Amino acid sequence: MAEADMRGVPVPTVKRFPLYLSELEKLKKEGTLWVSATVIARRLGLKAIQVRKDMAYTRVAGIPKRGFPLNELMHAIRSSLGWTRINDAFLVGAGALGSALLGYGGFHERGLNIVSAFDRDPDIVNHPVNGTEVLHIDRFRDLARRMKIKLGIITVPDMYAQDIADLMVESGIRGIWDFSSVRLNLPDSVVVQKEDLSCGLALLSVKLSG
Amino acid sequence: MAEADMRGVPVPTVKRFPLYLSELEKLKKEGTLWVSATVIARRLGLKAIQVRKDMAYTRVAGIPKRGFPLNELMHAIRSSLGWTRINDAFLVGAGALGSALLGYGGFHERGLNIVSAFDRDPDIVNHPVNGTEVLHIDRFRDLARRMKIKLGIITVPDMYAQDIADLMVESGIRGIWDFSSVRLNLPDSVVVQKEDLSCGLALLSVKLSG
DNA sequence: TTATGTGAACTAATTCACAGCG
């Protein structure tokens, strides 16, 4: 089982990896041991050649006529993504969007564990959401430092996003999953992944009207 | 003001359009009348040449030294995206994620109006979320037909997603914004835009560990 | 000088063609 070398895996391939993973999880539940690129492609609506090329980046050897060993493939993809260990994260902003993320059960399979949520609003603080405690934002820095949290999730209104991002950086956070729609000003050492629903809506609109 | 011809606008450009739009909205509030690609690029952290190339697809003529006329540019982008008219939509699944979408105030500026939400759960039905009524799913087909709703948003648990999608198609829906993580089996005439948070998480993970 | 606009060059990603293996 080759340890995947993430260098040079194309961004589109990385984005497809989670898709493959969830389909492989289903196949595993069905008792499958070997899976071919053809089958994955059919089930996901992709082209077989693309799946095959993507699989090549995992360095898992397939066997003609049989396909790829399912367990090994899953492990290789997880390892490529850094999802073999669980990363603890703090979420800030326990409003509707934050609650939606807290309620999503699939993160554990995707290497993410949201340890605690934080908010400023006294009506929200100390009322657990989906089993996750919601603490006052004033406790963020100290707790993040002590627990050596490296990952932060921002689900606050735009006007507070930069302040929260600054707080996260001060607190030792190295990666930020940002659901605000402002451009965050951050040191290069901090990795940011912006999530923007408008992109998807734009594509849908164009596909519909074009 | 040339009417944009959407044919051949690259997907990445379409995805950047909403970004430009929200930045242009800010500039407009600041009283700006003319904006150069250089300025947009600096404010969004993109390269000027890329912004310039993207702007070219709007067919708005820029003027050297001054840049592009802001209002015209905004209108051209909106028109490219089909965001000049508001599209009515029905949302199904008023759980945490559905509520988050219902609570998002930015859709009106993005050509989207979520008219009603639907659910099966009696605890949820008839309790408005953020001012949007939540009706029983049994009323979906009739209302969608009568109101000629063309856009559906799916925020139900995966196991119900296909059934809801089928219901939407039967009800005359032409485009589906799908937040489930299953592959929907639909006729080619229906446009689907899948939204998958795992993609972003995957990218973040790789950027962090790579 | 500052910025647009265009065609060419480059880079990235997808797809093809086919060899090889069970």
Place this chain on the structure above:
DNA sequence: CGCTGTGAATTAGTTCACATAA
């Protein structure tokens, strides 16, 4: 045959170089 794996061909997207206009 069915399927992997590889290198080449194609297509898509980004970036460069430079002509041009105010």
